[in-house]
Amino acid sequence: MTPTDRHGGRHRRRSAVAVLAAAALAAGMAPAAHADSGRTGNTGLARKLVREVKTDNAWRHLRALQWIADRNGGIRASGTRGHVASAEYVESRLRAAGYRPIRQPFTHDDYEFHVSAGRVVAPSARTLHPLVARFSANTPDGGLTARLAVVPSGTDATPGCEPSDYAGADYTGRIALINAGGCTNTVKQKAAAAAGAAAALINTNNPNPDMILRTRLTAADVKIPVASIGRGEAEALAADAARGPVTLTVDLRGKAKTVTTFNVIAETPTGRADNVVMLGAHLDGVTEGPGLNDNGSSSAMELETALQLARHFKQIRNKVRFAWWGAEEHGDLGSGHYVAHLSEQGRADLALYLNFDMIGSPNFARMVYDGDDSDHEGAGPGPEGSARIEKVLTDFHGSRGLPTVGRDFDGRSDYGPFIAAGIPAGGETSGSNLIKTAEWARLFGGRAGQSLDWCYHSACDDLRNVNRTIFGQLGAGMAWATGRFAVDTSDIAPADPAKRLRTPAPKLAVHPSMDED
Structure with a gap:
């Protein structure tokens, strides 16, 4: 889905x-026979299929x-x-x-994932687990090292979606950490790029702190490298940043490609x-x-x-x-x-x-x-x-x-x-x-x-x-x-x-x- x-x-x-x-x-009563809004002459085959499937x-x-x-x-x-x-x-x-099934072929744009890697360099080193976004821009080979900048969300239902979300802080050359929600992630990375960010990490923000959902960007609007991270890692990064400067390295690379695939149709x-x-x-x-x-x-x-x-x-x-x-x-x-x-x-x-x-x-x-x-x-x-x-x-x-x-x-x-x-x-x-x-x-x-x-x-x-x-x-x-x-x-x-x-x-x-x- x-x-x-x-x-x-x-x-x-x-x-x-x-x-x-x-x-x-x-109340201990048996349910009625399969209802169909009063239409009783059209359900014979339906009843059979329910038994047979x-x-x-x-x-x-x-x-x-x-x-x-x-x-x-x-x-x-x-x-x-x-x-x-x-x-x-x-x-x-x-x-x-x-x-007599047939195949209906078609082509579509896709993205080949090469590298999704990250680590905290300072104040204490540890590994991160980003997933590079589909159609992301690439970091340099070996990655991009920069300070982390947390985009505030507070009670905002659209975190990182508006230019005003980046007012009052310096994002130039930094890696922006943005919460999910409120707009597409393509919009978020455009706003972050306009504020000067060099890359963006999007918090999946799922109740499962380890779940990471790969994001897909609209290729024509991509400005900077983007990856998703799990809620647990995002919250840990935000907590570190609240105590002082945090430096990250992210290596996010891939390549656009065209794929031929198909539908299977039978009747x-x-x-x-x-x-x-x-x-x-x-x-x-x-x-x-x-x-x-x-x-x-x-x-x-x-x-x-x-x-x-x-x-x-x-x-x-x-x-x-x-x-x-x-x-x-x-x-x-x-x-x-x-x-x-x-x-x-x-x-x-x-x-x-x-x-x-x-x-x-x-x-x-x-x-x-x-x-x-x-x-x-x-x-x-x-x-x-x-x-x-x-x-x-x-x-x-x-x-x-x-x-x-x-x-x-x-x-x-x-x-x-x-x-x-x-x-x-x-x-x-x-x-x-x-x-x-x-x-x-x-x-x-x-x-x-x-x-x-x-x-x-x-x-x-x-x-x-x-x-x-x-x-x-x-x-x-x-x-x-x-x-x-x-x-x-x-x-x-x-x-x-x-x-x-x-x-x-x-x-x-x-x-x-x-x-x-």
Whole structure:
């Protein structure tokens, strides 16, 4: 999942259906049969898929992705052999089930990491652990040695974002230490550079003091070398600086490059080609770890859903198209490429899009993408029909006594390009580095005050990081929505594609707020 749990939006309370179902369970009553807002003639296939899409089988796909990562340097990032091998695994299973998967190639800018190193020179020597930012400017070979200058944050919600944040202190030739938040890190480094700073260290500022999230800069606006450091090291540096001068050496170097990668697309041979139901999950991970929750979890469950759906090709009324996106971790580039290259008719033929990103978070919240947003301020609502997709999923989980909360459409996963093109969207996630609230801990268990995934974009995002319970629960929701919409989308989009209003395909661009990998 691309950054920052990115994910500081407001979140709705659980749906009324979920509350009532949970209360019924507490009273010893059995939950109602799977609800679908009064629509009973369209759920037969959905019920079958929920039974047939088994967690154990999807877990085998996850194990395969772990095996692939282990044999490819521990990563499955876009443009690497680990990503290609992951795609080959998905494609081989799809072909055996009767699909004809294709690859949709595209290229994107990337950054080759050469050196990320740092140390405190004075007052007492110790090693630092910076992560050079993607598209950072380079320090000289051997590094840059300079005094540390801490950018004050206090109660400021936008630390290091404004020129005024640097007033009253000398940053000329110094290494600026800046807290995260309030604006993109590209903006922070521009402001620091304008104040004379020679380099910048960005505090990841996660409750886990050792977590370091690599930042991604907008290449055209890069002025100085930039790296991320963990909260523990940042706080220690700030404490040292409060006692007196601190001198650092940072060695931050890399090189821009162009990468060729691809999406994997497969669809059912049956069903209306002018009323397509599309599912997507990104198959790529980050360069810091194997990416088993982010996003092997959704990729594996989507594969198992496609394999089980293949047993029911004759029951499908609407063509179902599956996508395993490339380069999501670089700013939703695979899904953006796909949508941008759809014809006008191709956009009109898409009845809806279902997105799944990180469905096995260890400290999870059970989240359904919020297609309405009418009850709070936040990111804008999805296109017409998105709220209905949300209700189908929340009703399903509610019928099982499982409360859900809404997840804002903030443009930071692969649904973004579809929403921009006017296509109804929905789906599920269990969260990345968003911090669990006390209310969520009461609803879902787990640890309040900690990330929903404490291995987000880290080396420890391996198979042991995936929570099997939420993986199975959200997988059942995926199966339900797939089967339901494969038969009936009449409450989501007009049956006649000519009556569907679609905006022009959006230009390919990285979301401006995506400043973490």
